[in-house]
Amino acid sequence: MMSPETIKEKVQSIIQLPALPTIAMEVVELVDNPKTSASRLGKLISTDQALTAKVLKIANSPFYGFPRKISTIDFAIIVLGYDALKEIVISISLVSSLQKKSDTMFDAKGFWDHAILSGVLARRLARDLGYRVSGEVFVGGLLHDMGISVLHRYFKNEYKRIMEIIHETDLTALEAEESVLGVTHAEVGGWLAERWNLPDHLVEAINMHHTPGRADKNKDLVALIHCADIFAWRMSPQPMEFDKGAEFDADALNHLQINDPQVLQEYMQTYRELVKVDLEAVTQFDQSRGA
Numbered sequence: 001m002m003s004p005e006t007i008k009e010k011v012q013s014i015i016q017l018p019a020l021p022t023i024a025m026e027v028v029e030l031v032d033n034p035k036t037s038a039s040r041l042g043k044l045i046s047t048d049q050a051l052t053a054k055v056l057k058i059a060n061s062p063f064y065g066f067p068r069k070i071s072t073i074d075f076a077i078i079v080l081g082y083d084a085l086k087e088i089v090i091s092i093s094l095v096s097s098l099q100k101k102s103d104t105m106f107d108a109k110g111f112w113d114h115a116i117l118s119g120v121l122a123r124r125l126a127r128d129l130g131y132r133v134s135g136e137v138f139v140g141g142l143l144h145d146m147g148i149s150v151l152h153r154y155f156k157n158e159y160k161r162i163m164e165i166i167h168e169t170d171l172t173a174l175e176a177e178e179s180v181l182g183v184t185h186a187e188v189g190g191w192l193a194e195r196w197n198l199p200d201h202l203v204e205a206i207n208m209h210h211t212p213g214r215a216d217k218n219k220d221l222v223a224l225i226h227c228a229d230i231f232a233w234r235m236s237p238q239p240m241e242f243d244k245g246a247e248f249d250a251d252a253l254n255h256l257q258i259n260d261p262q263v264l265q266e267y268m269q270t271y272r273e274l275v276k277v278d279l280e281a282v283t284q285f286d287q288s289r290g291a
């Protein structure tokens with residue numbers, strides 16, 4: 001078995017990606033330029049089909065609360081705003097840069113749906129609970145499980161073994177990871193976030209999304225992302241196996257003051273309704289694109 005230090009070294013060294021994929025850097029530059037027009041930005045994003053589809057999916061999420069269907073990138077830019085768009089594009093690019101296609105061990109679409117749902121839910125939950133909503137809440141939600149992509153892509157054999165344990169035993173996904181690697185996808189994701197020089201509290205949120213009680217930099221952010229993750233996982237039509245056995249953490253619920261089971265249930269109910277609308281919108285969207 002590799003030691004956690006070896007894994008950390010490997011995670012931080014094999015991934016010789018530029019800090020950000022080219023398209024993300026170009027978008028950031030354009031957004032930072034006050035003279036950039038929506039249509040110029042739109043053109044750039046539109047050169048990347050997959051990116052376009054994901055931006056539109058997020059813009060059309062009822063969690064963003066926009067009543068009309070957003071079918072063009074130009075319109076999405078106006079609705080989301082430059083800054084929100086920048087965060088969305090960066091985080092989508094980061095996750096995409098890691099990802100490979102689906103195989104028998106990895107459901108790429110399910111992974112994306114979970115990432116996006118966690119992002120929009122984290123943002124919504126923050127707003128509903130009266131936290132100042134920063135882009136980091138969304139970005140953290142979107143990136144929280146990127147360690148899973150790292151394992152799938154760069155630790156093939158270990159990943160396969162973890163999946164077998166998840167399927168064949170009663171262990172939770174985290175226990176399966178611990179038993180094979182000595183660490184979990186949360187730490188692995190945190191190491192990569194560190195390597196990518198993401199802000200400290202995002203590193204912490206990714207690293208501790210399953211152990212929010214250990215957070216000390218930004219407890220709000222970690223708790224919000226943890227809860228959004230569990231909400232997302234409980235609501236998805238086909239729960240992700242790599243989150244098998246995930247439960248709400250008492251510290252996070254207490255911290256956000258949603259530890260009353262009835263209150264939690266009410267949130268769950270409200271969000272479930274929104275997810276239903278979300279799924280219908282997404283299905284329609286996929287169909288209209290002929291996907």
Ligand SMILES: [Fe+2]
Pocket residue numbers: 144145185186209210243
């Ligand atoms: Fe996770």
Ligand SMILES: [Fe+2]
Pocket residue numbers: 114118144145229243
């Ligand atoms: Fe997750």
